[in-house]
Amino acid sequence: MSGKSVDGSSTTSIADLGRRVIAGGEITRDEALYLFNLESSADIFELFSWANRVREHYKGNKIHLCSIVNIKAGGCSENCRFCAQSALYDTSSPRYGLIDAESVLKAADEAQANNVTGLGIVAAWRGLEDGPVLDQICGVLEKLRDSGKARPDASLGMIRTQAVADRLRRSGLECYNHNLETSRSFFPKVCTTHSYEERVQTIRYLKNAGVSICSGGILGMGESREDRCDLAFALKELQPEFVPINILNPIEGTPFEKVPPMPPMEALKSIACFRLILPRQEIMLAGGRVVNLRDLQSLIFMAGASAMMVGNYLTTVNQSVEKDLQMIKDLGLDPQWGHSRSETAEPVAESPQSEVAPVAAIA
Ligand code: SF4
Numbered sequence: 130m131s132g133k134s135v136d137g138s139s140t141t142s143i144a145d146l147g148r149r150v151i152a153g154g155e156i157t158r159d160e161a162l163y164l165f166n167l168e169s170s171a172d173i174f175e176l177f178s179w180a181n182r183v184r185e186h187y188k189g190n191k192i193h194l195c196s197i198v199n200i201k202a203g204g205c206s207e208n209c210r211f212c213a214q215s216a217l218y219d220t221s222s223p224r225y226g227l228i229d230a231e232s233v234l235k236a237a238d239e240a241q242a243n244n245v246t247g248l249g250i251v252a253a254w255r256g257l258e259d260g261p262v263l264d265q266i267c268g269v270l271e272k273l274r275d276s277g278k279a280r281p282d283a284s285l286g287m288i289r290t291q292a293v294a295d296r297l298r299r300s301g302l303e304c305y306n307h308n309l310e311t312s313r314s315f316f317p318k319v320c321t322t323h324s325y326e327e328r329v330q331t332i333r334y335l336k337n338a339g340v341s342i343c344s345g346g347i348l349g350m351g352e353s354r355e356d357r358c359d360l361a362f363a364l365k366e367l368q369p370e371f372v373p374i375n376i377l378n379p380i381e382g383t384p385f386e387k388v389p390p391m392p393p394m395e396a397l398k399s400i401a402c403f404r405l406i407l408p409r410q411e412i413m414l415a416g417g418r419v420v421n422l423r424d425l426q427s428l429i430f431m432a433g434a435s436a437m438m439v440g441n442y443l444t445t446v447n448q449s450v451e452k453d454l455q456m457i458k459d460l461g462l463d464p465q466w467g468h469s470r471s472e473t474a475e476p477v478a479e480s481p482q483s484e485v486a487p488v489a490a491i492a
Contacts (some may be wrong), residue, residue: 143176143179146179147179147182151182153240156360159176161361161362161402162354164401165355165358166368166407167398175433176398176405179401180401180431183408183414184404191462192430192464193436193441194245194453194465195371195413195438196245196440197248197284197438197440199249199252200224200252204253204254209319210350210385211380211383213380214253218382221381227262229251230269232274233273237276242392246306247279248282250266250269250270250282250285254368256285257286261293270283270300270301270302271301273301274301275301280304281291282302283302283304286331286336287307287328291337291338293334298335298340302341303340304330304341305335305340305342305343305345308345309352311347311352312355312356312357312360313420314359315352315353318351332367332369343373343413344371345373345415346374347377347417348399349396350388352363354399357478361402361407364410368410372407372413373414373415374399374403374412374413374434375416376421376422377417390420393422394425397429397432400414400433401432401433401482403434412435413438414429414438418437418438427459430462
């Protein structure tokens with residue numbers, strides 16, 4: 130595509146944009162939108178090639194793997210239209226109350242046995258306020274921290290005061306997952322029981338508390354390419370360490386159950402665009418990977434992804450961890466379970482929709 134231009138007045142090519150990002154520069158929103166709108170297969174594969182180079186330049190050949198445990202499932206008061214865990218929708222997703230610290234420590238044992246360094250505890254509810262539930266959660270985080278078995282990460286919904294964020298940090302929380310989900314303008318079509326701004330503010334509180342941030346979104350909910358581009362730039366402003374990308378897996382009983390599946394190449398192209406907009410972040414494939422990408426799953430790394438959620442998701446079932454590890458090794462890449470906080474924190478969870486099961490979460 131080197132002969133094509135980003136817009137009518139410029140002769141910038143995909144290769145120029147890739148070289149600029151590798152040299153430490155940035156691409157503009159117009160340039161990013163141009164990439165999101167690429168249509169020809171030759172252009173899209175050229176974009177993959179540059180996204181792959183950018184990933185290698187900033188992330189080497191390491192692929193970070195994350196895993197989560199659902200500590201409270203279903204019955205959520207919110208109306209996120211993709212989510213099997215909302216109490217407003219009739220889905221077959223499991224429901225149970227807050228599990229005890231012992232069960233979380235058992236999950237930590239398993240994580241340790243599998244060399245997983247971070248364990249994300251995930252709950253399906255609106256959020257956390259001062260009170261007995263916060264006390265309980267802080268107790269779980271402290272036990273997890275003190276056990277030394279796994280790094281305490283979490284995805285526990287909205288946080289509405291700095292004091293709650295600070296307390297979670299003091300209890301050992303290392304990384305918090307809270308997705309923006311989509312663009313600010315498309316968000317009201319996804320959820321009306323809370324606002325985009327509340328999500329942004331939650332991330333700010335946690336960031337101020339010194340907690341690493343994992344924040345991304347869901348593709349394929351009916352949003353435009355412009356919305357995807359806006360999501361990536363909103364995340365760029367917040368500078369999370371991890372950017373989980375979910376691809377909608379429409380779940381029966383939710384309002385999005387009939388949303389047509391996102392074509393795999395469109396999803397992969399979006400991942401590549403995210404890589405050029407967010408070159409230093411860990412871009413992580415989470416829910417919807419298996420069901421939407423099928424045989425093209427291994428292309429996520431060529432498209433610039435540097436991390437992957439493995440194991441079962443909150444409400445759906447993933448392919449086996451062994452198969453995922455084999456895929457990564459076959460590509461000549463090096464699977465890593467998490468890493469230290471000083472590099473980039475590990476995420477916690479994916480969005481609650483997911484293919485395999487998931488999880489709950491988050492949001
Ligand atoms: S995404 Fe999170 S907040 Fe929204 S309904 Fe599901 S569990 Fe509740």
